[in-house]
Amino acid sequence: MTAPRRMGTENSKTRHLLLDTVERLMVEEGYAAVGVRRVAREAGVAPALVLYYFRTLDDLFLATMRRRFEQEIQAQTTALESDRLMKTLWDHNSHPEGAVLNLEFIALANHRKTVRGEVAAHAERLRTLQKEAVERYLTERGIDSGTLSPLALTVLISTISRSLILEDTLGLTMGHAELQALIERHLQTPLDDGAVPEEG
Structure with a gap:
């Protein structure tokens, strides 16, 4: 041998x-x-x-992904300690270069089975980390997670921010400024100021 x-x-x-x-x-x-x-x-x-x-080329892709994913986990772990968590999550997920690279990893995973499982595992690990942070964040502010789902908020922030970046790379920016302004306004208050949103 x-x-x-x-x-x-x-x-x-x-x-x-x-x-x-x-x-x-x-x-x-x-x-x-x-x-x-x-x-x-x-x-x-x-x-x-x-x-x-x-x-192999797959080994090169996997090594690139693993390094990037570990950097992302470390950055998120630090960022999730912020007392302005919602704004921090939005800013992190809206980072153009990071989002474009993650979209390329997803596209790569669609064509290479060797990387598909790793992309999904990382995404789940990151989402769990973010969801737990949002859960703690809401609890500290006396917000019932049954009323405002931490997981739903996590998915909403990550998917909307990624979609905006994907559209931007295509040159489709119609409505982006308006949506960005709306989101920024709601990320400033009430959650990041410790207030509980009114129902109804």
Whole structure:
């Protein structure tokens, strides 16, 4: 039995350069632009070096996703401590580059089974983290989670913000400014001021 081929170290500068290159290409041109030779050329290294760190293109995609997902979890964990949680969630989910990259990961998952499960698992992990934070946030303000569902709020914020960014990339911005103003107005009050919204 042959020994498995040695891979580059996790903290190698070259490895991070390759992952940075993949992220940039995905944001600028979409996941279809990513290939071993293209990544090597953009990073200024030989294709063999890319394959030294990543056996296959799927391995390269998976490593890029895992790094990005861990960064996102860490950023969210810190952000979810904010006392203006709703505004923080909206701002985080509305970050253009992050949202575009996540949309590319979703598109990639539709075509590559090896990454599909990881994308879904990460999304569920992140949604659970956000939902638990929203639940604590509402409880601290005396808002009944039966009246205002933490999970529904979490899904609403993430899906609307992503949809706006997706439309924006298509050049469709009609109504965006109005919706943004409406959302910003409601994110300022009443929840982030500690008030309970009136029913009816």
